[in-house]
Amino acid sequence: MASNLPHERSGCFSGLLPGSRRQRGSQHVPSQGENAPPPPQGSSVEKFFPGAFPEYVRIASSCDFGSAQRENALPPAYSWAASEADHLSDAMMRTIEDALRELDPELRRLSLDIHGHPELCFEERYAHDRLTEFMSSRGFTVTRHYLGLSTAWCAEFTRGAGGRTVGVNAEMDALPGIGHxxxxNLIAMAGVGVALALRTALERHDVPGTVILLGTPAEETGAGKQILLERGAYEDMDVCIMCHPVSGDTLELGFVSSLALQSLSVEYFGQPAHAGYAPWDGVNALDAAFVAYAGISALRQQIRPEHRVHGVISGRDWTPNVIPDYAKMSWSVRADARDALEPLRERVVRCLEAGASATGCRHEIALGDRYLDLRQNPVLAEDMAVMAQRCYDIPSYRTQMPSPASTDFGNVSYALPALHPTFTIPTPDGAKNHTPGFAIGARTEAAHAAAVRTAALLARTGLRVLADGAFCARVRAAYEGNTAAGPGGATGEVKPKARGRFTTGSGLFF
Structure with missing residues (x-):
């Protein structure tokens, strides 16, 4: 079920800028004195996270956030909503910190190992074997080649009976020619850290519950999470969480949406002929592609600024003195929500059909991956953002504008309460995601420190879901209210029509 667009990076939650929190509608965690959960006392995190990047490794000696204000931090123009009292004990957070401190050298080696063996979508064999061995050796029940996907896997741990279930995602795939x-590599490592820290906390504090760590292949292209979703991988989870790095010079967390995406391709079939001797005998497939491309180029002027349409043209055995009888175009269509994606896709489809109509070519259009817009659960986001500021002096932002990128975790967020924060890492010359410079940044000690600190906060929010029934009820209520107001329906059930094919005169089949 791999994508038919092998070189198009459909997914990846990239494209965020450090200045995003300055956009309209941005909101920040509360400043000291505002109504929010009190900070835990006696934090043990001083000198916890290694690294050579000063802004990332400086942590307050306690969680007194007022004495640890980051230099040059922007004042919080807006505040997060007030939360009810946090019922997690300080000891629980210290357990998470202690667990990650102990694991830190092994997590660093794991991240570097995956970074040094980059693998493309559905080919993450080395990462699959390395990660499943790692989790199996630490007491998790591991299922390799999960649900019929050769590079997917599941690691599960349960404490007691009758508890809730927190899911964690570990992405593994790399980019062609760029690597990680x-x-x-940081996402996979952070997922492992979250799962192991949660296990330690459940055991030490006798909290019933289950932790499921999913190894999810093919995020960049292939919609691996959507395939796992369709096969039931997320059915038993109460929430699902993960995190993603973006570029930035100081550490901050982002809680933003993403664009919904539909990939599609068109093939034009013409008739070859001698381009000089008898061009009138030919039917030019390349002309069909260029007519369609011109139509889409004109369409771009008439679409909303947050929407995107981008694509490439390819062929086979082309030579100037033969009328091309075959051409293929691969396209990605993005919109800010699922209900806006399909009308835009149909406008693109009409341009593709126009190319065939103008030239007399036969054509076939195939739908590929569909990534839904990301729905951050506001209760989970608030909990993590408030504690990030109060414990570690890490600012957070959320905006009304979505990230101009897409992720298959958006599909998951329609199916159950979900949290997908971004965290910033330093990169050479501020290199953004999907560049060689970002790959260099992703293996630095500073990036590792940022990822592990984010994992500590993510694990803490996951532990609250497991240990605090009232909090989990608020999370579920926020999810149901969000899905009831949107295309997902009151239950959030998603049965996406992700793939299909239609030909000239046959209509659209899903």
Whole structure:
């Protein structure tokens, strides 16, 4: 079920800028004195995270956030909503910190190992074997080649009976010619850290619950999470969480949406002929592609600024003195929500059909991956953002504008309460995701420190889901209210029509 667009990076939650929190509608965590959960006392995180990047490794000696204000931090123009009292004990957070401190050298080696063996979508064999061996050796029940996907896997741990279930995602795939230019080595490592820290906390504090760590292949192209979703991988989870790196010079967390995406391709079939001797005998497939391309180029002027349409043209055995009888175009269509994606896609389809109509070519259009817009659960986001500021002096932002990128975790966020924060890492010359410079940044000690610190906060929010029934009920209520107001329906059930094919005169089939 791999994508038919092998070189198009459909997914990846990239494209965020450090200045995003300055955009309209941005909101920040509360400043000291505002109504929010009190900071835990006696934090043990001083000198916890290694690294050579000063802004990332400086942590307050306690969680008194007022004495640890980051230099040059922007004042919080807006505040997050007030939360009810946090019922997690300080000891629980210290357990998470202690667990990650102990694991830190091994997590660093794991991240570097995956970074040094980049693998493309559905080919993450080395990462699959390395990560499943790692989790199996630490007491998790591991299922390799999960649900019929050769590079997917599942690691599960349960404590007691009758508890809730937290899912964690570990992405593994890299980019052609760039390697881990989107930092999926950090995502995999952070997922492992979250799962192991949660296990330690459940055991030490006798909290019933289950932790499921999913190894999810093919995020960049192939929609691996959508395939796992369709096969039931997320059915038993109460929430699902993960994190993603982006470029930035000081550490901050982002809680933003993403664009919904539909990939599609068109093939034009013509008739070859001698281009000089008898061109009138030919039917030019390349002309069909260029007519369609011109139509889409004109269409771009008439679409909303947050929407995107981008594509490439390819062929086979082309030579100037033969009328091309075959051409293929691969396209990605992006919109800010699922209900806006399909009308835009149909406008693109009409341009593709126009190319065939103008030239007399036969054509076939195939739908590929569909990535839904990301829905951050506001209760989970608030909990993590408030504690990030109060414990580690890490600012957070959320905006009304979505990231101009897409992720298959958006599909998951329609199916159950989900949290997908971004965290910033330093990169050479501020290199953004999907560049060689970002791949260099993703292996630095500073990036590792940022990822592990984010994992500590993510694990803490996951532990609250497991240990605090009232909090989990608020999370679920926020999810149901969000999905009831949108295309997902009151239950959030998603049955996406992700793939299909239609030909001239046959209509659209899903």
């Amino acid at each position: 230019g989107c930092g999926h």
